[in-house]
Amino acid sequence: MTDAGASWTDERVELLKKLWADGLSASQIAAELGNVTRNAVIGKVHRLGLSGRAKDAKATSAAPRARKATRAPSAPAPIAPQPHSNVVLAPIPLQPVREASEVSADDDDVAIPMSERVTIMDLRESMCRWPMGDPTKPEFRFCGARSITGLPYCTHHARIAYQPVADRKRERKLARA
DNA sequence: CCCTGATTCGC
DNA sequence: GCGAATCAGG
Numbered sequence: 001m002t003d004a005g006a007s008w009t010d011e012r013v014e015l016l017k018k019l020w021a022d023g024l025s026a027s028q029i030a031a032e033l034g035n036v037t038r039n040a041v042i043g044k045v046h047r048l049g050l051s052g053r054a055k056d057a058k059a060t061s062a063a064p065r066a067r068k069a070t071r072a073p074s075a076p077a078p079i080a081p082q083p084h085s086n087v088v089l090a091p092i093p094l095q096p097v098r099e100a101s102e103v104s105a106d107d108d109d110v111a112i113p114m115s116e117r118v119t120i121m122d123l124r125e126s127m128c129r130w131p132m133g134d135p136t137k138p139e140f141r142f143c144g145a146r147s148i149t150g151l152p153y154c155t156h157h158a159r160i161a162y163q164p165v166a167d168r169k170r171e172r173k174l175a176r177a
Numbered sequence: 178c179c180c181t182g183a184t185t186c187g188c
Numbered sequence: 189g190c191g192a193a194t195c196a197g198g
Contacts, residue, residue: 026181046184148180
């Protein structure tokens, strides 16, 4: 594993197909894959000819779209050092913890990249607040991934935390297989 | 505001 | 082939 794994290997493409067919959005897939943006995922999906996943009755996509995509002539993308300001502290989830241990065994599909765990200081409003480790210890971290709007967790952890009945059934089915 | 996929085009 | 930029819409 010398390289960061940025290229589309067969395994990654397969996972992409699986997740895409599973109904996950491009950003979710990108997050799970790691080291790729949703644009990359979408681009690959289109190249693979997987576009139009579910709905494909309307020809609305036939309309002329982007054409001024001349890319920014010089946009250095200034990254603003977000101050932690008023970070909405997350009440340590109660239920999820129980599930977490359980999930360790029959985890959904892919292992969480967890490339960016953050401390309370770096935690932002729209960051996943999935607790990792002992909250009483200084090594305590949060997932830190992009959280779903309205939810305190990222997509992956949200699934673990709030598993709907329907989803559970599906997961059990997969787990048994 | 957040997000979604779709498309174009420079690399 | 790849993906950032951009668009158009929800």
